[in-house]
Amino acid sequence: MVYLTRIEHFNAAHKLFNPAWSREKNDEVFGKCANDNWHGHNYELYITVKGEPSKETGFVFDVKQLSLIIKEHVIEKIDHRNLNLDVDFLNDKLCSTENLAVGIWNQLQPNLPKEVQLHCIKLYETPRIYVEYFGE
Amino acid sequence: MANKVAVFRREHFNAAHRLYNSQWSDAENSNTFGKCSLPHYHGHNYEMEIKVVGTPDPATGFVMDMKKLSDLVNEQIVERFDHKNLNLDTEEFKQLNPTAENIAIVIFNLLRPHINADFDLYIRLYETPRNFVEYPA
Numbered sequence: 179m180v181y182l183t184r185i186e187h188f189n190a191a192h193k194l195f196n197p198a199w200s201r202e203k204n205d206e207v208f209g210k211c212a213n214d215n216w217h218g219h220n221y222e223l224y225i226t227v228k229g230e231p232s233k234e235t236g237f238v239f240d241v242k243q244l245s246l247i248i249k250e251h252v253i254e255k256i257d258h259r260n261l262n263l264d265v266d267f268l269n270d271k272l273c274s275t276e277n278l279a280v281g282i283w284n285q286l287q288p289n290l291p292k293e294v295q296l297h298c299i300k301l302y303e304t305p306r307i308y309v310e311y312f313g314e
Numbered sequence: 315m316a317n318k319v320a321v322f323r324r325e326h327f328n329a330a331h332r333l334y335n336s337q338w339s340d341a342e343n344s345n346t347f348g349k350c351s352l353p354h355y356h357g358h359n360y361e362m363e364i365k366v367v368g369t370p371d372p373a374t375g376f377v378m379d380m381k382k383l384s385d386l387v388n389e390q391i392v393e394r395f396d397h398k399n400l401n402l403d404t405e406e407f408k409q410l411n412p413t414a415e416n417i418a419i420v421i422f423n424l425l426r427p428h429i430n431a432d433f434d435l436y437i438r439l440y441e442t443p444r445n446f447v448e449y450p451a
Contacts, residue, residue: 215355260354260356304328
């Protein structure tokens, strides 16, 4: 089994805000991340797949194909967008890095060919904050 | 000045913005700024490098106390821009397009009055890890 990682990036606006809560409660829990008019990040996305290298190509998966799948199903939907307002797969979800990583997994999983398994979505919100999701 | 030394302090802030010229139509904005002009904003982790050039003070050995420089950058820049929408939440960019170039100039102008006039000041601003600007050039 070999693990193959492709790194992509996107820039987006968001805010952390629970509409079921009062303004005060949102400010208390999310602090400046709840700013009404959004803030934003340079997100760095590490997508790791795993599989046995093909005897014919030596590849776990054609990384160019992987990149195109990520671009079509993830990057084009979220790059330079407002995660709270513009992204169909985040509708009704809190736009935390955790939920974004799960959403990205769910976007990619059905669009990968059977011979390759999605292993990990690692998503950096800042150079100092990241989450990992393994589909568990 | 003899024995000039450059000292650097790195700070960061996260903000939303869009590139938009209010004198232009939406089509002109879209043609010029592309997805950077999308109406619901996007955002960046901005990284700043503040460079101060001067001669170390013989009494301290410092060009400038880095704690004081850090406090200054936090008071003047980070508190003003961090977790804000540059277009909507800041006075500085109400009328000024918040490109990396303009943000660097604004940062310079906000800091310059608070730094010893004998020292040179330079701002390097990273909008992304791959796009950055410097002012003065």
